Amino acid sequence: MVKPDITSKMRKDAESIFCAGIDAVTGRNSVSHHCRLDGTIFHASDLSFDLKQFHRIYIAGAGKATAPMADAMETILGDQVAGGIISVKYGHGNHLRNTRIIEAGHPVFDQNSVRAAEAIMSMITSAGPDDLILFLLSGGASALMAKPSPPITPAEKQEAIQQLLLCGADIDAINTIRKHISLVKGGRLAHASYPATLLTLIISDVVGDKLNVIGSGPTVPDTGTYADCLDIVKKYRLSDKLPATVISHLEDGEKGRLPETPRSDDPAFSKSHARIIAANTTALEAARTKAESLGYNTIVLSSMIEGDTRAAACLLSSIAKEVKKSGNPVRPPACILSGGETTVMVTGTGKGGRNQEFALASAFEIAGIKNTVVLCGGTDGTDGPTDAAGGIVDGQTIHNAAKNGIDGNAFLENNDSYHFLGRTGDLLVTGPTGTNVMDLRIFLVT
Secondary structure, eight states, X not given: OOOOOHHHHHHHHHHHHHHHHHHTTOHHHHHHHHEEEETTEEEETTEEEEGGGOSEEEEEEESTTHHHHHHHHHHHHGGGEEEEEEEEETTOOOOOSSEEEEEEOSSSOXXXXXXXXXXXXXXXXXXXXXXXXXXXXXTTHHHHSOOBOTTOOHHHHHHHHHHHHHTTOOHHHHXXXXXXXXXXXXXXXHHHHTTSEEEEEEEOOSTTOOTTTGGGOTTSOXXXXXXXXXXXXXXXXXXXTSOHXXXXXXXXXXXXXXXXXXXXXXXXXXXXXXEEEEOHHHHHHHHHHHHHHTTOEEEEEEEEEEEEHHHHHHHHHHHHHHHHHHOOSSOSSEEEEEEEEEEOOOOSSOOXXXXXXXXXXXXXXXXXXXXXXXXXXXXXSOOSSSSOXXXXXXXXXXXXXXXXTOOHHHHHHTTOHHHHHHHHTOEEOOOOOSOOOOEEEEEEEO
């Protein structure tokens, strides 16, 4: 009798657990679970709106998950939708009946992102006091809906965002600056929509689910300042790397020459509502349920893991090793789940993303440990500028690579996890998933 390959089964289990987490937070499922129409009463989360009170209903939005979100919303409301415009990442669109889709650039915005911002702003500013705007927001919105503050040009803003992405700044810091060099972010879209009623439904892609950070908070009050932006520039030593017009703009704002982003006392927020309908915790709980159904003793460590990718890989791998050694904090067969979003300090010239780099770094940490599998994937199906969601490795990955003349350490130091995992057959490829709630990391130990 041939002995079953335990590691192969564990790898399949890890993928099943990952897919279960994603299914719980797709744009369509998230809207369908939280919204319904009862006669003329539209229920969204804990809010209710009598549609007889509104003259027109518009759909607007931006983010990787907004096409399936809009599709579900059109299914619920039918022909009551007067029109709509959403912006999605290239390849993440589909056909909608009453809502126009604009595909645009991500993670750095492009001209289509500007076109989308202008079209959305034009539509919502035309709405009157008797209209309802349903704004759909998910991860990626910051890049997919962009309109630089004059005199900053699109090219200069693109350069600024690129430098922020490369320096290792977290999403809070990146979005703080985005909001202060934009005409749509940081509550400005809500300000433009007034006096219409605005309801924002959100799939969160940021640690802690902070409303003013998700998608750079276009429809909620902002708390950041120009002074905060300059502190970020100083912290990451960007004063000589960002375009001079960006630095000048931030300095003018800090000196009071430019208006701050809208605060909570802006009249627009008296008619603006925002609700989160899916988040990383939602995916983790669904992943837990699936793992337990497969026979794993499961623990969810945190949905808020951030910081350096390699440091996180070292920490979480050490927990897996402790499970193997002592059965703490959970006994094998064990599934250790975590979420959040780490960052990579790019020093090499290779290709990859934070999830692929986490997988490669973890492969070194668990090297030689039998029956241990690590999967790390972006829930949107794309990790960095690649076609992979992440990677899946086990205790033999580094050994098998070395036998075939593949030096994993050289790939890691060159930030070239994509090509390493491609050569070893360990890339996790899902295609666009219709959602984005940061990352899922799955450690299986038997």
